[in-house]
Amino acid sequence: MYDYYLGGSHNFAVDRATARAMVAAVPQAPLMAQANRAFLRRAVQFLTDAGIRQFLDIGSGIPTVGNVHEIAQLHAPDSRVVYVDVDPVAVAHSREILAGNDRTAVIQEDLRQPDRILAHPDVRAMLDFSQPMAVLVVAVLHFVSDDDRPAEVLRTLRAALAPGSYLVLSQASDDGRDEAERAEAEEVYRRTDSPLWVRSRAELTGFFDGFELVEPGVVWVPQWRPETPESAEDAERAVFLGGVGRLGG
Amino acid sequence: MGEPPDGQPCAGVFARAWAKAVAGTSYLPMTHAQLELLLQRLTDLLAEALRAEPLDLRVGHKVADELVAAHIVSAEALGRTVEVIQLRLVRDLDLVSDDIEDRMARLLGAVATGYARALRDRTLDEQESIRRAAMTARVEAEQALRASEARFRHQANHDPLTDLPNRTLFAERLAAAVDGSAGSGRRVGLCFLDLDRFKRVNDSFGHQIGDRALVAAAQRLRRAVEPHLVARLGGDAFVVLVERSTGTGDVVAVAEAALAALSEPVVVDGHDVTVTASVGIVERRVAGTSPDDLMRAAGSTLHWAKSAGGAGWALYDAERDGREQARQELSAAIPAGLERGEFFLDYQPLTSLHDGSLLGVEALVRWRHPRLGVLRPDKFIGLAEETGLIVQLGGWVLAEACREAVGWTSTSGQPPYVSVNLAVRQVRRPGLVQEVRSLLRRTGLPPNRLQLEITESTMMTTSEEPVRALRALADLGIRIAIDDFGTGYSNLAYLRDLPVTELKVAGEFVRGLRTPEALADERILASLVSLAHALDLTVTAEGVETGGQAERLRAIGCDAGQGWHFGRPASPDHILARIR
Structure with a gap:
């Protein structure tokens, strides 16, 4: 679905049908996806500029265009990236795309089981936890219900990080949505296998517990360090809030 | 064009307009400035083509390829590209010539053709790639399933401790x-x-x-x-x-x-x-x-x-197994045989050597087996002793013997007593005395008309119980005989301690009487008889087969004889006929 919104063809008929239904309910859905992907691009560029060379991208999905390793290795060729996704097709596809790139790895794990991710031998082989790294949880937290304790998941990840590490978060938010739109979008997702858990700006800010938010904090994703002033206009239409936090010390 | 005074590349007015037109049509994995730079390069290619002679349509294809390669991949992006080139390229770049409309139409046609072709190829590639990924994922999932099935199968078929097949x-x-x-x-x-x-x-x-x-x-x-x-x-x-x-x-x-x-x-x-x-x-x-x-x-x-x-x-060994199995089956059939009344008693006379009168009879159990015919005790008593069924069987024999004997009346004095074998297990069982006492009460048989035969091995125990039971039985007036005396340990001590009334001397001492080598047997018998009489016990010789043997026994002083010479085991009717 996400890939379809980004203009890709790495998708199946069922994804496209759901995506079109979503567009009917929320016309700006493709824009949301694109804005979120652009946020990821700017965030990774910010991180490489900040000297980060290790990336753990959890919930990476089907990497089509504008992947973390492409952005990071463009700016810093020695960057190492581990992709984590729970979907076997996404993992298989990632392996195919990443074949031959020995600074990347892909594992099939679930964000909701961070201990398994952190202990995975491929993760341990690729990333040095004594050095700063960036953990990216982009456009995936809204698939994690409150029952699965997202705050605890993030705390577990934080505890494994060296000082100077970063956390990048974005997720769908209902801040400023009207009821009808919210209900309709949730209804569409409910019909898929992935129910949606939208959260407020305060909740998302709470997830950065232990990190210092870098400027401009938790904002609509187009407003996060925009390249041009125009690109941040009507930012709440992007539906996604995002932010970057740094682990002090 | 595209070269600012300071030497840094920078997009011209047309490229900027083009970038603005395609921005947002799909996700562009680059900054806006990078997009403008890309489009400036493509603008330069297009402008050059429009000026060149002859018109090279391949430039149109190349521009289209580059757009698609840069992920400018939507229908909207193509529409807006055609629109902005047609409207502004000639004007913004000042590309006036006689046949510019004609050249522009052909070049735009080449861009549209090349774009459609490149986009289709890209779409097909991506579809193929995602299908391949799906197939890989499915194959992996199936492999994982097979591996876990194999693991489960192994667990179901193997012993967890040794990992051997189970x-x-x-x-x-x-x-x-x-x-x-x-x-x-x-x-x-x-x-x-x-x-x-x-x-x-x-x-x-x-x-x-x-x-x-x-x-x-x-x-x-x-x-x-x-x-x-x-x-x-x-x-x-x-x-x-x-x-x-x-x-x-x-x-x-x-x-x-x-x-x-x-x-x-x-x-x-x-x-x-x-x-x-x-x-x-x-x-x-x-x-x-x-x-x-x-x-x-x-x-x-x-x-x-x-x-x-x-x-x-x-x-x-099939033969051995067959024998054991037959024994097993026979032994298992005893309880049902008792229930169906398949057992019956024969009686063998115990005859006085002094006057030839019938002193008593020994009860001998028979089994009228529905398939095997009448079985003698040597076929099944051993089995019953092994399995413990002897208690039940022996109890039945005792009761049956008392029931039949009570009806025997004699015209010439005392009717014969009935002598019943007691197995080791019966004697050692608590409650024997109670059982016998109530049996006598129930049948009305006088105690002195019942003799219990025990073997020497019955006494080979450290327990006091059997001795106490025998004393109680003797106190009731019941006769106690030691069966097969002389073949076991022949421990004389219990002759002193036990309330024994009679010794039954094993037939093997009798068999040799009157043969040259019988001297020893005869002396042993004579000593036994004098020992028994000294202790106030009577002696019955078993296995007496001939008149000669009977004669010798009488001469020795033996009290009674049992054997074919005096009568084979027979039905109670025969016994009755003898005492009338």
């Missing part, structure tokens, strides 16, 4: 080996192996070491009997399946290999654990046998190996 897998393989569709000449063998006294290992070293010794034994077994299947049936019992045996020798060799492998001590945690094993071997043609038959035969054979002392093998 009973289930063994049963499957045995059933397949014995399958009727196999060639008729095919043979199969089993070694049923059990560690000897393994419980002792557990008791002295603990179960943990016991388990590890089992694991070590299992590994040795597996190696020793390869390639034959060895399964753990549970506990310390194993079985080896020898498929396609060519004869007994094959299976014996397997058993010996197994025993040899186990003979070395196992060192577990510094302990030398020595185990030996017993093996029951069965080997036969597949035709006409079944897994159950084989297992049963192997089990019996293992039992033989164990009873022979263990640490060795035994080979199945």
Whole structure:
């Protein structure tokens, strides 16, 4: 679905049908996806500029265009990236795309089981936890219900990080949505296998517990360090809030 | 164009307009400035093509390829590109010429053609790639499923401790080996192996070491009997399946290999654990046998190996097994036989040697078996003693004898007493005295008309109970006889302690009377009689077959005789006829 919104063809008929239904309910859905992907691009560029060379991208999905390793290795060729996704097709596809790139790895794990991710031998082989790294949880937290304790998941990840590490978060938010739109979008997702858990700006800010938010904090994703002033206009239409936090010390 | 004064590349007005037109049509993996730079380069290519002679349409294709490669991949992006080029390119770049409209139309046609082609290729590639990924994922999922199924199958078919095949897998393989569709000449063998006294290992070293010794034994077994299947049936019992045996020798060799492998001590945690094993071997043609038959035969054979002392093998013997099975069946049929009234009593006279009168009769049990005909006690009393059924059977004999004897009346004085054998288990059973007492009360038989015969072995106990019971019975007035005296330990001490009234001297002392070598027998008999009389006991000689023997016995002073000479065992009617 996400890939379809980004203009890709790495998708199946069922994804496209759901995506079109979503567009009917929320016309700006493709824009949301694109804005979120652009946020990821700017965030990774910010991180490489900040000297980060290790990336753990959890919930990476089907990497089509504008992947973390492409952005990071463009700016810093020695960057190492581990992709984590729970979907076997996404993992298989990632392996195919990443074949031959020995600074990347892909594992099939679930964000909701961070201990398994952190202990995975491929993760341990690729990333040095004594050095700063960036953990990216982009456009995936809204698939994690409150029952699965997202705050605890993030705390577990934080505890494994060296000082100077970063956390990048974005997720769908209902801040400023009207009821009808919210209900309709949730209804569409409910019909898929992935129910949606939208959260407020305060909740998302709470997830950065232990990190210092870098400027401009938790904002609509187009407003996060925009390249041009125009690109941040009507930012709440992007539906996604995002932010970057740094682990002090 | 596109070259600012400071030498830095920078987009011209047309490229900026183009970038603005396509921005947002799809996700662009680049900054806006990078997009403008890309489009400036493509603008330069287009402008050059429009100026060149002849018009090179391949430039249009190349521009389209680059757009698609840069992920400018939407229908909107193409529409807006055509629109902005048509509207502004000639004007913004000042590309005036006579045939510019014509050239522009052809070039735009090439861009649109190239774009459609490139986009289609890209779409097909991406579709193919995602399908391949889906297939890979499915194959991996199936592999994982198969691996986990294989794991489950292994767990279901193997013993968790030793990892040997378990009973289930063994049963499957045995059933397949014995399958009727196999060639008729095919043979199969089993070694049923059990560690000897393994419980002792557990008791002295603990179960943990016991388990590890089992694991070590299992590994040795597996190696020793390869390639034959060895399964753990549970506990310390194993079985080896020898498929396609060519004869007994094959299976014996397997058993010996197994025993040899186990003979070395196992060192577990510094302990030398020595185990030996017993093996029951069965080997036969597949035709006409079944897994159950084989297992049963192997089990019996293992039992033989164990009873022979263990640490060795035994080979199945159909005759022996048949005998044991028949005994087993006979023994199992005793309770039903009692219930159906298949048992009855014959009586043999005990005759006075002084005047030839009938002193008493010995009750002898018979079994009218529905299939085997009338069976004498030597066929089933031993079995009943082994299984404990003798208590029930002996109780019936006692009751029946009393019931019949009470009806015997004599015209010439005292009617004969009835003598009944008591088995060891009966005497040792608490409640015997109570049973006899109530039996006498119920039947009305006077106590002095009942004699109980016990064997010497009955007294070979340290327990006081049997002695006390016999005293109580004697106190009731019941006669107590020692049966088969002279063949056991003939311990004279209990003649002093017990309330015995009579000795029955074994027939083998009688048999030799009147033959030259009988001198010793006669002297023994004479001594026994004088000893008995000195203790106030009467003596009955068993096995008296001839008048001569009777004569000698009378001369010695023996009180009574029993044997063919005086009368064979017969029905109560015969007895009645004799006393009237």
